[in-house]
Amino acid sequence: MTLWTEPAVGQWFVSNDGVRWWFDSGDISLDFAYTGSMGDGRPEWEYWHSPEDAEAWVLARFGVPVSVTQADLRSAKRLRDAVAGLVTDVSQGRPQRPDHQAVVNRYAARPDVAPQLGDVDPQPTIDQVLAGLAREAVHVLGQHADGIRECGGDNxxxxxxxxSRSANRRWCSMSRCGNRHKVRESRARQAAARSTTEPGTDRPDPTGEPE
Structure with a gap:
């Protein structure tokens, strides 16, 4: 993506129980996909309820203002849903859907923000921003598809x-699913320890001799 500044990656989510947690998606195109429901139809995941929401997201990520109309918002969501569908396909080991690929390719073929010399303030249009996001999605889905994964947490x-350098990330967030996994493992170890020390449990003879 050739906007003047590197986009900020990651965003705050709020779980169903009201807990606010930070999600680092790893790439701006996935952050873009996660401004919506990622194809599972849950309205509570929708961040872009109005053109102003899209404008605020672009400003926060790229540091540049854009103007978004209702038609622009519908166009952005069309691209977003296609990216979300492709990312989900890859994470679940399915072939990428050609119709979603066609949408992303169509946006990626449009001109994005061209780099310029000198002290020039960028004034991109939302169409240029969408073109850049589509090109980033093409790059990720084409060159780094093996790194797209689904969180290993239950449900x-x-x-x-x-x-990650070691390519062994397992969780959407260590503070969320990673921590839940650690808590479950700790409780399982504690339960196992209690079962070997409480009266009436079957324990091995320390002498190793048959009773």
Whole structure:
């Protein structure tokens, strides 16, 4: 993406129980996809209820103002849903849907923000921003599809791009699913320890001799 500044990646989510947590998707195109429901139809995941919401997102990510109309918002959501569908396909081991690919390719073929010399303030249009997001999605889905994964937490289908050096990221967030996993493991170890020390339990003979 050739906007003047590197986009800020990651965003705050609020769980169903009201807990606010930080999600690093690994790439701006996945952040873009996660301004909506990622194809699962849950309205509570929708961040872009109005053109102003889209304008605020672009300003926060790229530091540049854009003007968004209702028609622009519908166009942005069309691209967003296609990216979300492709990312979900890859994370679940399915072939990428050609109709979603066609949408992303169509947006990626449009001109994005061209780099310029000198002290020039960028004044992109929303169409240029969408073109840049589509090109980033093409790059990720084409060159880094093997890093797109689904969270390993129970009942969590959040998708991210693993950008860790060791390529072994397992959770959408260590403070959420990673922490839940650690708590479950700790409780399981404590339960196992209690079962070997409480009276009446079957324990091995320390002498190793048959009773």
């Amino acid at each position: 969590c289908a959040i998708v991210y791009l693993d950008t």
